[in-house]
Structure formats: structure tokens, C-alpha cells
Amino acid sequence: MKEIEKSKMYFAASVLAFLAxxxxxxxxxxALGPDATPPSTESPGKVIFDACVKIIPPMVTLIIGFYFGASQTGLRTNHDGRSVAPPNTISTD
Structure with missing residues (x-):
């Protein structure tokens, strides 16, 4: 494995661990936070947890898709960084 690929994997693992x-x-x-205060009906912990439930899963799928998606689909990138479809391997004889 190339050194740059190792560093990308370590970076992805550290970002995923931080999000977890x-x-x-x-x-x-x-679970253990304070109860709701009288003007509000929801506890501060519930508000933070709901925000995390909405924000963290898309970030995790973005990271996983970026680092592991291209190798699974067989796509490669050109010099511009755009994805290029693999060459056609079906023979038309």
C-alpha cells in the first residue's frame, strides 16, 4: 500500500472515530443530562442528540463513500480529478 493511501486511511479512521x-x-x-426547563418542552440533551442524528450519518456516509466507493465501482479518475468510466471489456465480435 502506498504511503499516501495509508495516510488517507488513517485520516478517514480518525475522522470516523471523532464522529463516533x-x-x-x-x-x-x-440520557443523563438535565431535564427540560419550564419555557421549553425538550431537554437540552434531546436537542443536541436530535441534531447529531441528523448531521452525523450523512457525514459518515460521505466519508465512507469517498474513500471506499471509487474502488468498489471500478471508476478511475483522469488528470482533472473527474471520474472516468472503465473501458468497455465486452467484445462485439
């Missing part, structure tokens, strides 16, 4: 840590903190705050 933030999600766990939000879950703990939701």
Missing part, C-alpha cells in the same frame, strides 16, 4: 465519539457524548448527555 461526538455521537456517544450526545447520547450520554441525552
Amino acid at each position: 465519539f461526538i455521537f456517544m457524548l450526545a447520547a450520554i448527555l441525552y
Whole structure:
């Protein structure tokens, strides 16, 4: 494995671990956090947890799709960085 690929994998793993840590903190705050104050009907932990549920999964799928999606679909990139379809391997004899 090339050195740049290793560094990309470590970076992706560290970002995913950080997002998992933030999600766990939000879950703990939701479970053990303070109750709702009288003007509000929801506790602060629930608001933070709901925001994390909406934000973190798309970020995780974006990271996983970016680092692992291109190798699974067989796409390659040209010098501009745009995806190029693989050459046609079906013979038309």
C-alpha cells in the first residue's frame, strides 16, 4: 500500500472515530443530562442528540463513500480529478 493511501486511511479512521465519539457524548448527555426547563418542552440533551442524528450519518456516509466507493465501482479518475468510466471489456465480435 502506498504511503499516501495509508495516510488517507488513517485520516478517514480518525475522522470516523471523532464522529463516533461526538455521537456517544450526545447520547450520554441525552440520557443523563438535565431535564427540560419550564419555557421549553425538550431537554437540552434531546436537542443536541436530535441534531447529531441528523448531521452525523450523512457525514459518515460521505466519508465512507469517498474513500471506499471509487474502488468498489471500478471508476478511475483522469488528470482533472473527474471520474472516468472503465473501458468497455465486452467484445462485439
